[in-house]
């Protein structure tokens with residue numbers, strides 16, 4: 001089974017967290033799902049370097065990348081995903097959606113209202129519970 005390793009950013013602005021919606025794709029289980037911005041780690045990159053690059057590519061933002069929050073291993077039908085999430089701090093809500101089809105800044109108690117990619121559910125639950 002194919003393995004994919006990604007980094008994802010939990011970006012906070014005051015008491016809000018950034019949620020971004022993936023574009024339509026042929027993989028119905030991630031198509032149009034909400035996720036945390038990020039992507040695959042390239043050869044030679046640290047996790048934080050990969051996240052910094054992805055956030056510039058996807059959103060043109062430069063938040064402070066702080067602590068590791070949670071690593072999730074999730075088995076999707078076509079691949080095994082390992083996703084490392086990090087808490088990040090933004091000094092503005094401004095962004096440019098270069099890849100995603102929508103975004104929302106939500107309070108943590110509202111995060112469960114969105115249709116998240118399955119791998120993100122443990123991260124969302126941890127944020128709602130004890131962040």
Ligand SMILES: Nc1nc2c([nH]c(=O)n2[C@H]2C[C@H](O)[C@@H](COP(=O)(O)OP(=O)(O)OP(=O)(O)O)O2)c(=O)[nH]1
Nearest residue numbers: 006007008030035036037038039040081117119120
């Ligand atoms: N970035 C990100 N990816 C996630 C999350 N949840 C989740 O299941 N994924 C999955 C979807 C994709 O299969 C994979 C990330 O791949 P991607 O396509 O976003 O990464 P990338 O920008 O490096 O992709 P690529 O176009 O270079 O292939 O991880 C999440 O919260 N953030």
